[in-house]
Amino acid sequence: MATRIEFSQHGGPDVLKAVEFTPTDPAADEVQIENKAIGINYIDTYVRSGLYPSPVMPCGIGTEAAGIVIKAGSLVTHLKPGDRVVYAQASPGAYSTVHNVMADKVARLPNAISFEQAAASFLKGLTVFYLLRKTYEIKPGEIFLFHAAAGGVGLIACQWAKALGAQLIGTVGSPEKAEKAKRAGAWQTINYRQENIAERVSELTGGEKVAVVYDSVGKATWEASLDSLQRRGLMVSFGNASGPVTGVNLGILNQKGSLYVTRPSLFGYVTNKEELEEASNELFSLIASGVIKVDVPQSQKFPLHEAARAHETLESRATSGSSLLIP
Known part of the structure; x- marks a missing residue:
């Protein structure tokens, strides 16, 4: 049995x-x-x-x-x-x-x-592999935004980004989680409970924003993620921790800079x-x-x-x- x-x-x-x-x-x-x-x-x-x-x-x-x-x-x-x-x-x-x-x-x-x-x-590591190596290939020196940086996927992403020589900005929900993400290799962290995510991304990048955002949170961070992207940037939505993103008006992608959005999963890679x-x-x-x-x-x-x-x-x-x- x-x-x-x-x-x-x-x-x-x-x-x-x-x-x-x-x-x-x-x-x-x-x-x-x-x-x-x-x-x-x-x-x-x-x-x-x-x-x-x-x-x-x-x-x-x-x-x-x-x-x-x-x-x-x-x-x-x-x-x-x-x-x-x-x-x-x-x-x-x-x-x-x-x-x-x-x-x-x-x-x-x-x-x-x-x-x-x-x-x-394994699942989390394979997820980081397809995100950082396949969905959008992160280059050495590149700055990008990764939500939930102190979670299971996030901590592996912090370490992988550091190994690639990239600069990961990670969102977190507490000072303790910020410290954990930093120790794992995050370049900078944003406490989403206390700071405006898009404004901080703009500050940290000298107004340039980022070419790619990896978002497993979903509904609660959708707008902030789009607002953190450069013109023609890529929004990678790969989870729904705060609820699914629904009723998306495609016109918003035009308004915010001819953005791209993808909803990948491990089973597609x-x-x-x-x-x-x-x-x-x-x-x-x-x-x-x-x-x-x-x-x-x-x-x-x-x-x-x-x-x-x-x-x-x-x-x-x-x-x-x-x-x-x-x-």
């Missing part, structure tokens, strides 16, 4: 329940993984709440974990039982002691990286085994060399059966960096 977290209706954290189940054998193109550490991501709260509705109930939750392959399907040639692995694009159900995952969505994990480091960084290898190899090399550090506070590691408490904590904005479920 194994244990997983599932929900039978959309709602608050309390809809998450631990249930026992008997794992099925992996399909021919799948591997079965015994999870050792499970990543908690803000997108999981969108799935649970119904912002991203689940068509079938009851539904598992979570797409990211690290662990050990215990069974491999008959068509799988690049992975075998005993391999240390990590994944971030599984079908929902990673909040589980055992999970079957498409083998092409699984990366072999170097020995230099722990299961906890991997589960805390990492679509096959080769793309996964390219992204994970770059991420793993940065983590293994210590350029990107992944530290999860003990207070942000939760037993699997306390998934509801983990979601409450995440949504309260009381966390910084990554959080984990430990089976």
